Amino acid sequence: MRYALGIDVGGTKIYSAIIDECGKIVSEIEKNPTPKTYEEIKSLFESIIRKHENDIDIVAFSTCGAVNNENNHILGSTGNIAKGYPDMPFCDLSSKPVFVENDANCAAWAEYKIGASKGTKVSVMLTLGTGVGGGIIINNQLLKGQNGAAGEMHFKMYSDKRRKCTCGSWDCFEIYASGKGLKLTGEEISNNPDITTYDIVEGVNNNDSRMIEIFNKWQDDITNGIIGLANIFDPDCVVLSGSMAEFVDVEKIQNNANKEIITTPIEVKKATAGNYSGMIGAALLAFEKGVL
């Protein structure tokens, strides 16, 4: 049995643990807040790696940001983390091999190997959190694209410039289907700029008709995006993960999407690989190098 040191790098937290070839976490999970500077992040990586280096075969990073096809470097810039972070020389951090992949791609791979999309031919995973991530698996290979950046869920929901997206463009799926999207839909419908996603979810639980209207609009936006992706990929299933996915009604989304899809019907499922699917997927990908 081989072992990977999985390190999941997000904007607020960095998780790490040792993971075996079955995707099982076999050590304690270490949690650190993400340091504010490049140097501090690098030092944290070095100290985590130093601790475990003798017990592992490979270091597997699941990181925010798009990662190149050689799985050793971040492409372009990355929001929500120290400015210099994309220049991190991942491979110099350990004497063991180092593998790097985008966090949404890693989570999609974990779902495909041990979770909700296990056994499928074509699957699309959408991570609904503060933003939206995407990972697409086609015939046992991760869709990476020309340079490795594929799977960005920035296709337009409107073409008349209503909401500025975090990417700088307008009306991307992310700015409608994310937690931020739910808040913006809430602001628009309630005319209350201070409304929070918590208010909306709480309101739905209390049967507040206005909050239900907001929530349904948000869920319809997710459904509309899924319809387009299904017509493009003809997938077996679409997996929804991330903190916002726990609130959605996957059965309703599946039924409504299948009414409009012109390819073949899909299943819509919630992710089952758990909160650490990023580092688990990174480890499993690192073992397999199953990257297009």
Add this chain to the structure above:
Amino acid sequence: MRYALGIDVGGTKIYSAIIDECGKIVSEIEKNPTPKTYEEIKSLFESIIRKHENDIDIVAFSTCGAVNNENNHILGSTGNIAKGYPDMPFCDLSSKPVFVENDANCAAWAEYKIGASKGTKVSVMLTLGTGVGGGIIINNQLLKGQNGAAGEMHFKMYSDKRRKCTCGSWDCFEIYASGKGLKLTGEEISNNPDITTYDIVEGVNNNDSRMIEIFNKWQDDITNGIIGLANIFDPDCVVLSGSMAEFVDVEKIQNNANKEIITTPIEVKKATAGNYSGMIGAALLAFEKGVL
């Protein structure tokens, strides 16, 4: 050298010719209007095949409609052609092997093997005609999906039900980026229900500012769709083919798209494999069976 009998089946015309392994047409091209009934279409296929059967190794159909992953049957229904057509028993029409693929996929494959996207890693082809077809090639394989229907360009351009699409859903890319989409954009902007795509193109040539406004709106819709596809696939290039593609300004589309794409820059090119790319691509695919 092996030879295929290529048969391209569209809603109005059926082309056929013998094609060699290099994608070269080595016989006269036969053109027939598409018969109105299933029986007449079947008889026409039989008579074309009978004529050439002894000189070929395989029969390669490029057809309207989605085709299954076994490349022997059409999935679901198909507009603009005799109602029973999707049940055509293609493989029973010849004593030689028969290969069937969707026409947009075939044309995309021809561009990839001998045309505008030759040598690329990931390419997206959009066929802009009366409707819009799509074909996606990833690492030398055609994206077919779960059941073979992938590549349908029915993702939404708006989420508030403005234009009914031919697929029965609302506001798909097809109903904005097609020739029909240009006419509808013309109707909306000019308030003239009788405006034709010809009027618009002619008006643009004569420097009519209203017609230029209509045309630019249509071209911006195409650009917006390409931005989404580029963020999803991170392709080397997007190829535009079909009767409407001759009017577009690919350089302008490329520049505007690259301003918004967050993956990596793309090239936008016009197709170069010619009017018979459907049957050429069908033949080349039949030889290679390069289908995911």
